Amino acid sequence: MSHSAVADTNVPHAHHGWSGLVHDWSTDQKAFKNVPWGKAMMWIFLLSDTFIFGCFLLSYMTVRMSTLDQWPNPSKVFALHIGGQEIPLILIAIMTFVLISSSGTMALAVKYGYQKDRVKTAILMILTAILGATFVGMQAFEWTKLIMEGVRPWGNPWGAPQFGSTFFMITGFHGTHVTIGVIFLFIMARKVLRGDFDVERKGFFTSRKGRYEIVETTGLYWHFVDLVWVFIFAFFYLW
Amino acid sequence: MILAVVLLLLTVGSVLFHFYSPWWWTPIASNWDYIDHTIIITFWITGVAFVLIIGFVAYCVYRFRHREGQEAHYEPENKRLEWWLTIATSLGVAGLLAPGLVVWKDFVTVPAGASEIEVMGQQWQWSFRLPGKDGVLGKSSDGAVTVENPFGINKDDPQAQDDIVLEAADLHLPAGKPIKVLLRSKDVLHNFYVPEFRAKMDLIPGMVTYFWFTPTRTAKFDILCFELCGTGHYTMRGSVVVEDDAAYQTWLSQQTAFRDTYQRTKVVTKDSSVQ
Amino acid sequence: MAHAETQQAPVHHAQSHHAQGQQHPIGIYLWIWGLLFVLSFFSYLVDYFHLHGMLRWSLILLFMILKAGLIVAVFMHMAWERLALIYAILVPPVLLLVFVALMTLESDYTFLIREEFFGIGR
Amino acid sequence: MVDVTPSAVDYVAPAHEEDELYHPHSFLTKYVWSQDAKIIAIQYAGTATAIGLVALVLSWLMRLQLGFPDTFSFISPEAYYQFITVHGMIMVIYLLTALFLGGFGNYLIPLMVGARDMVFPYVNMLSYWVYLLAVLVLVASFFLPGGATGAGWTLYPPQAILNGTPGRDYGIILMLVSLIIFIIGFTMGGLNYVVTVLQARCRGMTLMRLPLSVWGIFVATILALLAFPALFVGCVMMLFDRILGTSFFMPRIVEFGEQLAYGGGSPILFQHLFWFFGHPEVYIVALPAFGIVSDLISTHARKNIFGYRMMVWAIVAIGGLSFVVWAHHMYVSGMNPYFGFFFATTTLIIAVPTAIKVYNWVLTLWRANIHLTVPMLFAIAFILTFVNGGITGLFLGNVVVDVPLSDTMFVVAHFHMVMGVAPLLVIFGAIYHWYPLITGRMYNNALGQFHFWVTFVGAYLIFFPMHYLGFVGVPRRYFEINDTTFVPANVHELNMFISVVALIVGFAQMVFLYNIISSIWYGKKAERNPWRATTLEWQTPEVPPGHGNWGKETPVVYRWAYDYSVPGVAQDYIPQNTPPDDVPMAKPHRLQPA
Ligand code: HEA
């Protein structure tokens, strides 16, 4: 191996826990020992993104809690008729499982990436992307269904107009994140397959050498999208 | 050298300006002289800090200016000094905050006997509603607001019948009695402020906000809108007449109750739509 | 001096020769994956059985936090990161929680006012 | 004491270069599509200054109207409201935020932490072009039917998107879109700044050895990354309200007698989102100024900054606290009245760390060796204007005192003094200070002095008396005040005075521009390190620093940034990268004070 980029050189074994915390922050060069630049950047971006989704959800909470109008019951709204029976929230539940599955495949892709198993990594990433695309497809189905039933961003047949507004806005933003993730996954999978990270080929956007840690960075983003869904599921669909 | 002088001049000038300039608040006409007192306390505490700090800077600039052979002293920290300054500042802040919070408690707690009035803002004029003889405002809702019924008063509410609606007219208030002002808006944010009363609050559509005060001085005052509400914001004026109880009662007895005004406007609008 | 240490950490610590970065047995990922499925199923059941009130909310939040925790800790490898990173990422969202808490109070207030003044006639 | 000793480093870890840099080949990639943080910095600064001049001209027009009402027929009320809105928005976001973080951040961070460049130069470059796009979109709004928005820089709905407000058709849409673009662009840059400070420092550069400039910019960037999301969300939602007809912020509304299709939303929610962003935002423009001014004072007073560690912790504390004070802008907004207690308390608590910073600047001057260079003049002027403006903040923060003063000219005076004047003075000081580094030339000293005196004294004369207009009760955002029961006639004289001074101060800025532009060619050649500063940016092998900043080897840092006038040393400063053995000693002396 030519270059040990990930292995930062000044991680002292002696420092763990609190003393490690103090140590890491008070030494030179890096505050996050062992963490490459791209990964650090992704974490901080996700922190910022957390505030975006946090603000979306909190706005949703505020309008929902302060309106006098009836809030439509999501359990009913998102129910599907399957075999003549109404099953509450079933589509959303399936979407949840799809997204979680994609998180699992992604986690494995990261693992194999670090083992430099090109084929396995790429296959798992593509699988992740396909699951993600499936999720987006189901989302599209959901939107179509609601629109057919008369839900609009500015109103709906069942109560507070903010129901539609927040639904489209929050799931829309989440869906956009998923879509971006899918695109990046395909791009990265191609790079993995082509062996870019074995020869440390330069990335176009980063103008830095490509390494397998990019798989982990992509993974962080992907898991975050899943994480956001956990909150949306709890606060939008289960409330 | 010049800088030190200019710093001093600005500081002293500011203090002199404070005491001798003709620009100061208008004489108060409500119970909120507590607010004025708090401002005075704030002035003293912060003014002293300002003069001391800038005076010190001016002295240093003069005394430690670069001259041949001048050498700076090397002193990275002085824990004790820093602690003392922190404590002194905290005390200063506490001295500001304590009276402020006490008065705020008053401000948000409406006294039991306060009579309610309602103010409605719209682009760009004021309307008012007084409770009438029964002293209670009738029920209303934002959904029922129409041109004929600007407050969206519930026509079936018995307590609403004697309410007095003043559209684009002066508001009258009796002196010496606490008033709870309920604020509503038809369209956008506005803010009800009479500088002589010292108290203000925003009007929010779809909400009711409030503040309270006791007018203490009889006169006619201007009401200004203090929240940007569109192009006509600066023209959004009204008047409030504070008068003694006798004069107020006389005025009150000349006003028409809601049940009558409502009938009348309805007839008028019907007529005009026929034409 | 606080850092009188003179050590220079060895370059390859805990790293096999052909692999780098986070290395964890595959079992743990599969196990967490399963747990996430189970937890999601549970939270779905909360709705399916029409639980409500405090019970519903505590279960929703419980499952939510567990799921979120597992994803962040294991899938995002937070559990194996050094504390410096963990705190840098986990502390700032506290500000968001303050915001949420205050907005809860605010929307309650708005609702009560609206209910009191405009509630009639709806 | 840990890191403020003048002695050697504790340990030096082996070098660890992440990567070599890209190499630009053509003129275009070198100076236009450049990925070099220093070029990007200049692009940012140039754009910010250009758009800042637009805002300056707008402020003249506003002052003309306020000083001489009924004189200028071309200033209609609509135009006036468009002017204040765009003036405020440009000044706060497109000028100050962009200049401090995009300009100074890009230039100083890599140099001061001893890095070769930002960690991801390509993204950094994109950041600038996206920012430029945001500026262009903002400017475009003036030229569409209906013109720019006149909703006030706070953009409060419902008013911002209803008919009574100028620019309601396209202006507001472009304003919101421009902000969204700005936030996206800023995020790309901001991530770079943060990661560069955290992960790309040179050997020996611990956080507690960073110059305070870097600390200020660093913490401000973190604030921005966490605060802009709230604005982003608010903008998106308002855009939907305007375009799609959703009702996030729109309750039931009867506009000019007509019932609109909105209902049930919460206008006050927007205010909370806006100020959850807005208050940290004012510190985003204040913290870099705090940091930079510390370095200016220390360098030109030839003395270490007093209480460095307190300074760092104060920056961090102010940054953290700034997220829990936002509703002090909403005391009279009709929010839950009990919030007043909470927010008044947190707001006044912020005064304590801020006061510590003031004390430490002032104590740095004590027993110093003060060179009254142009940058130093600006730095000292900053102290006066900032203390003055900060103190009026205490008035406003103390909830009951805010009740009569809110939305009066007192508020306008407060934020101009503390934001429009104080940080701007630092910007000027900083430009003069780093001018020799950036251009390799000296500015014209006489013109610099002239610029300083007119700007400092003038700005104080504009904004100090303005507070008293607020006491009188003159409202802000009034096209004209006309006759009232409480505004005496002499208020108009004061307004006239303010306007005249504002025009003079404005024109003095042209002298400044002339000075910095003409000195690029006609200034006398600067020495390598004309201020004899310790920080790394002055220690580069080439001046102005070349591509990659450091030549072959990145520097190694042995000491904090403030080793000025160390006893027993032959010169009155020791650069951060001077090894202990190379320090020139005057006479045999113990290096470490006991
Ligand atoms: C750089 C920008 C900046 C800074 C640093 C500040 C600093 C402060 N601001 Fe200001 N503020 C603005 C920019 C800024 N502000 C803007 C733009 C607005 C208006 C927005 C709009 O509505 O358009 C505004 C409005 C504003 C309001 C709302 C007014 C209203 O609309 O009604 C309030 C209220 O609390 C406030 C308070 C404060 C306080 C307490 C501080 C404190 O941080 C100040 C702390 C500093 C000091 C206190 C001075 C130093 C201390 C000493 C010298 C020691 C002596 C002190 C004691 C004895 C205690 N500000």
Ligand code: HEA
């Ligand atoms: C940093 C912010 C900043 C700055 C520098 C200024 C500078 C000035 N501002 Fe402004 N102003 C705001 C931020 C700022 N303002 C904001 C946020 C509002 C609120 C808007 C609203 O209500 O919605 C406002 C509103 C506002 C009003 C209130 C309007 C009203 O409410 O009716 C007035 C009135 O006099 C005014 C005047 C001026 C004047 C005369 C100047 C200056 O001319 C003062 C003198 C000049 C200088 C001190 C030098 C400035 C130099 C440059 C800008 C040059 C460019 C930069 C470089 C070369 C690096 N401004």
Ligand code: CUA
């Ligand atoms: Cu109504 Cu301003």
Ligand SMILES: [Cu+2]
């Ligand atoms: Cu603030």
